[in-house]
Amino acid sequence: MPPARSGPNLSRIATSLGVSVATVSNALSGKGRVSEQLAERIKEHAASLGYVPSQAGRALRTGRSGVLGLVLPDIANPLFPKLAQAIEFAATTAGYGVLIADSRGSVGAQTEAINRLIERGVEGMVIVPRRGTRISAASCPVAVIDTASTPGNTVAADHIQGGRAIADHLAELGHKRILIIGNNPGSNVQNDRAGGIRSGLRAGMSSATLWIERLERDRGDGCPLGLKEKVKEGFTAFAALSDLQALRALTELQRDGIDVPATASVTGFDDLIWSPVVTPALTTVAMDMGTIATIAISSLVRTIQTMGSREGILVTADADRVPMRLIARQSSGPSALADPL
Amino acid sequence: MPPARSGPNLSRIATSLGVSVATVSNALSGKGRVSEQLAERIKEHAASLGYVPSQAGRALRTGRSGVLGLVLPDIANPLFPKLAQAIEFAATTAGYGVLIADSRGSVGAQTEAINRLIERGVEGMVIVPRRGTRISAASCPVAVIDTASTPGNTVAADHIQGGRAIADHLAELGHKRILIIGNNPGSNVQNDRAGGIRSGLRAGMSSATLWIERLERDRGDGCPLGLKEKVKEGFTAFAALSDLQALRALTELQRDGIDVPATASVTGFDDLIWSPVVTPALTTVAMDMGTIATIAISSLVRTIQTMGSREGILVTADADRVPMRLIARQSSGPSALADPL
DNA sequence: CTGAAAGCGCTTACAG
DNA sequence: CTGAAAGCGCTTACAG
Numbered sequence: 001m002p003p004a005r006s007g008p009n010l011s012r013i014a015t016s017l018g019v020s021v022a023t024v025s026n027a028l029s030g031k032g033r034v035s036e037q038l039a040e041r042i043k044e045h046a047a048s049l050g051y052v053p054s055q056a057g058r059a060l061r062t063g064r065s066g067v068l069g070l071v072l073p074d075i076a077n078p079l080f081p082k083l084a085q086a087i088e089f090a091a092t093t094a095g096y097g098v099l100i101a102d103s104r105g106s107v108g109a110q111t112e113a114i115n116r117l118i119e120r121g122v123e124g125m126v127i128v129p130r131r132g133t134r135i136s137a138a139s140c141p142v143a144v145i146d147t148a149s150t151p152g153n154t155v156a157a158d159h160i161q162g163g164r165a166i167a168d169h170l171a172e173l174g175h176k177r178i179l180i181i182g183n184n185p186g187s188n189v190q191n192d193r194a195g196g197i198r199s200g201l202r203a204g205m206s207s208a209t210l211w212i213e214r215l216e217r218d219r220g221d222g223c224p225l226g227l228k229e230k231v232k233e234g235f236t237a238f239a240a241l242s243d244l245q246a247l248r249a250l251t252e253l254q255r256d257g258i259d260v261p262a263t264a265s266v267t268g269f270d271d272l273i274w275s276p277v278v279t280p281a282l283t284t285v286a287m288d289m290g291t292i293a294t295i296a297i298s299s300l301v302r303t304i305q306t307m308g309s310r311e312g313i314l315v316t317a318d319a320d321r322v323p324m325r326l327i328a329r330q331s332s333g334p335s336a337l338a339d340p341l
Numbered sequence: 342m343p344p345a346r347s348g349p350n351l352s353r354i355a356t357s358l359g360v361s362v363a364t365v366s367n368a369l370s371g372k373g374r375v376s377e378q379l380a381e382r383i384k385e386h387a388a389s390l391g392y393v394p395s396q397a398g399r400a401l402r403t404g405r406s407g408v409l410g411l412v413l414p415d416i417a418n419p420l421f422p423k424l425a426q427a428i429e430f431a432a433t434t435a436g437y438g439v440l441i442a443d444s445r446g447s448v449g450a451q452t453e454a455i456n457r458l459i460e461r462g463v464e465g466m467v468i469v470p471r472r473g474t475r476i477s478a479a480s481c482p483v484a485v486i487d488t489a490s491t492p493g494n495t496v497a498a499d500h501i502q503g504g505r506a507i508a509d510h511l512a513e514l515g516h517k518r519i520l521i522i523g524n525n526p527g528s529n530v531q532n533d534r535a536g537g538i539r540s541g542l543r544a545g546m547s548s549a550t551l552w553i554e555r556l557e558r559d560r561g562d563g564c565p566l567g568l569k570e571k572v573k574e575g576f577t578a579f580a581a582l583s584d585l586q587a588l589r590a591l592t593e594l595q596r597d598g599i600d601v602p603a604t605a606s607v608t609g610f611d612d613l614i615w616s617p618v619v620t621p622a623l624t625t626v627a628m629d630m631g632t633i634a635t636i637a638i639s640s641l642v643r644t645i646q647t648m649g650s651r652e653g654i655l656v657t658a659d660a661d662r663v664p665m666r667l668i669a670r671q672s673s674g675p676s677a678l679a680d681p682l
Numbered sequence: 683c684t685g686a687a688a689g690c691g692c693t694t695a696c697a698g
Numbered sequence: 699c700t701g702a703a704a705g706c707g708c709t710t711a712c713a714g
Contacts, residue, residue, distance in 0.1 A: 001694080001695075001704075001705065001706085002401075002402050002403070002404070002692090002693075002694080002704085002705050002706040003403070003706075004404075004706075005404060005651070005706080005707080006649065006651035006652075007480075007651055009706090009707055009708085010707065010708065010709095011707075011708095019684075020684065020685045021685090021686095021707085021709095022684075022685060022686080022687090022709080022710080023683085023684055023685070025707095025708070025709060025710090026684090026710095029709080031709090031710095033683060034683070035683060035684090038683085038684090050480070052460055053460070053707085053708075054401070054462065054707050054708070055397075055400075055406065055460070055461055055462035056397055056400035056401035056406065056462060056706080056707070056708085057401055057690095057706075057707030057708035057709090058707075058708055058709075059396075059397035059400075059690090059708090060343075060395070060397035060401050060689095060690045060691065060692085060706090060707075060708070061343050061689080061707075061708045061709050061710085062343070062344070062690085063343070063344040063346060063690075065397065066461070067440070067461065074426075075422050075425050075426040075429065076423050076426050076614070077422070078419065078422070078614050081416050081417045081418070081419070081421065081422050082417050084416050084425075085415075085416040085417050085443055085445070088416065088441055088442070088443050089443065092457065097440050097457070097458075098440065099408070099438050099439060099440055099441075100425070100429055100439055100440075101429070101433075102426055102429050102430065104426070116433065116438065117438075118393060119393055119394070120396055120407070120408065120438045121395065121396035121397060139348075139391070139393075222617075222622070224620070244614070244615065247588075247615050247618060247619060248618050248619065248620065250592065251592065251595065251619040251620040251621075252620040254592065254595035254596055255595055255600075255601070255620045257598070260596070273417070273419050273585070274615060276563070277585060277588060277589050278588060278589065278592040279565070279589065279592040279593040279596045280592075280596065281563070308347065310346070310347040310348055311347075342688075342689065342690085342710080342711075343689050343708090343709075343710080344690075345690075346691080350690090350691055351691065351692070351693095352691075360700075360701085361700065361701045361702075362691085362692080362693095362701090362702095363693080363694080363700075363701060363702080363703090364699090364700055364701070366691095366692070366693060366694090367694095370693085372693090372694095374699060374700085375699070375700075376699060376700090379699085379700090394691085394692075395690085395691050395692070397690080397691070397692085398690075398692035398693090398706095399691075399692055399693080400706090401691075401692070401705095401706045401707065401708085402691075402692045402693050402694085402705080402706055403692080403693070403706085404706075
């Protein structure tokens with residue numbers, strides 16, 4: 001015999017009230033045609049008993065688990081907390097729970113993560129794919145968050161426009177020689193951002209690009225970026241493709257006695273947690289995670305409701321490029337962060 | 342009539358093979374007493390059909406959802422990605438999925454988050470409580486990750502010992518006057534860490550403490566910490582209670598022309614993502630998230646298996662204080678972070 | 683307005 | 699070694 005739940009169920013409520021389970025179900029869901037008074041009595045009784053409907057029973061009956069999956073290439077990446085938070089909020093608002101899965105390490109791990117979520121019965125999932133991977137068949141609707149220039153994408157920040165926003169900002173500050181600092185030339189995001197910066201340069205401006213990974217391959221991990229020399233060569237602006245690289249640039253410049261922002265400007269991307277905290281505070285370009293998450297989740301949910309959850313299709317959104325927002329900072333401010341503990 | 346799944350189920354496999362569902366179930370689970378050959382044939386057929394067992398059916402029958410909850414006070418906090426990643430890994434290893442819930446903003450949000458997870462049918466949950474809250478009744482086993490000095494705690498990093506490790510480190514570098522830099526004097530974590538530092542000072546060493554929140558209340562958000570003056574007063578070491586504050590201190594010192602580490606040392610806590618990346622790299626003390634997560638999850642799972650999942654009890658662990666680890670850095674290194682996109 | 687009944691997919695105790 | 703049957707808790711189409 002299957003194990004009985006320790007909590008109350010519909011049947012318990014029904015018998016203790018002398019009505020049928022159908023009536024209780026209808027009363028609690030508000031759907032049924034149950035008299036006002038009876039419904040009220042049932043709701044009260046259920047509440048007093050601390051009744052919590054069984055997801056398993058409901059899911060089995062309706063075929064809907066009420067859960068979505070979120071696959072991240074590396075939860076520990078500083079970019080993802082904001083995304084995860086936004087996704088969790090959007091999903092909760094839409095009445096769904098979120099199961100997380102980390103595809104850290106390899107494409108194989110990504111496939112396993114996806115399969116785990118399928119086995120857990122998610123109705124759909126949001127995937128931030130590992131670089132260079134294309135999500136093929138997941139046997140449920142999938143919303144992909146990636147660069148807009150990646151084929152098979154549901155929604156993305158407009159990294160190219162974000163790059164242009166940086167170029168505009170630097171142009172208005174009067175900079176002529178820009179050093180773009182990226183980590184990895186194989187990254188679509190970084191390439192889009194770098195391309196955006198270059199395309200936004202105005203007459204008389206020029207740029208060069210420093211890829212840290214290449215530099216470190218030659219000179220060893222953690223080597224200086226040699227920015228002091230770049231300043232001597234005439235670069236006055238250092239446009240990092242992520243706040244992490246911006247931080248590295250800023251501290252190296254300051255360590256070498258270069259006054260930021262008087263002598264050189266440093267900008268970043270992503271508005272990571274530390275960008276308002278450092279001295280001087282970092283000008284950066286932020287992805288609108290709330291909008292991205294809302295689009296991803298609402299498109300996903302709409303697809304599920306239309307097509308069901310067993311079709312392995314890529315979800316599309318009406319607007320798939322979300323503009324990035326320049327956050328120009330001059331002085332340090334407080335972190336938005338309260339101490340939670 | 343309830344909606345049929347589009348995918349294959351046990352019954353489909355059974356009829357197409359001319360055996361009973363019981364036999365298919367037994368063969369696939371490996372539990373039953375099914376002949377080797379038949380079991381093999383069934384497994385092959387199930388695989389070729391792409392059979393994925395229904396969690397809903399299984400959960401309803403066994404009373405076990407196979408899902409745990411994770412409640413975080415603020416997913417966007419830089420400390421939590423590592424924790425979430427470690428929890429996800431430990432839970433996956435134990436055969437559980439992880440539903441996340443953000444209790445951002447208020448105690449009410451925390452209660453709602455817990456209730457949402459209960460409604461989703463989690464068998465137990467890991468909670469990092471909001472500061473000052475005590476988790477009372479959650480109607481399922483709960484593992485609490487908090488400071489060791491908080492009552493009603495399952496497992497915690499030993500922040501006091503971590504503070505002593507910083508004091509030791511600074512003592513060995515020959516520092517005498519230590520400025521402890523915290524944000525919020527109401528934080529248990531920060532107080533434990535500060536207390537640990539103070540208790541680890543040796544003869545001839547002394548400390549003062551700067552609480553940023555108090556300073557900003559007087560002088561405005563984002564005001565300078567005035568560390569240059571502190572250097573003049575004779576402080577040579579700045580021991581921040583988090584890497585975020587350490588970063589603020591480091592950049593302010595550098596901006597003001599103070600050579601770190603030649604003139605002043607800066608240390609932090611938590612080994613956040615940027616600590617190896619800044620120049621000079623940050624010495625810090627790290628929580629052992631892997632161990633903490635493993636203890637939390639294994640204690641939780643053990644409790645669930647022993648007591649079931651409908652008792653609202655606080656899980657206890659054998660070892661509840663996990664030592665922190667000093668990471669002494671002298672020069673910058675690469676971030677452990679690969680570009681995922 | 684209310685109830686009896688079917689059935690979602692699974693596992694397990696029991697019978698053969 | 700294999701199968702028939704019960705039942706986990708729910709929702710819904712149908713009957714009254």
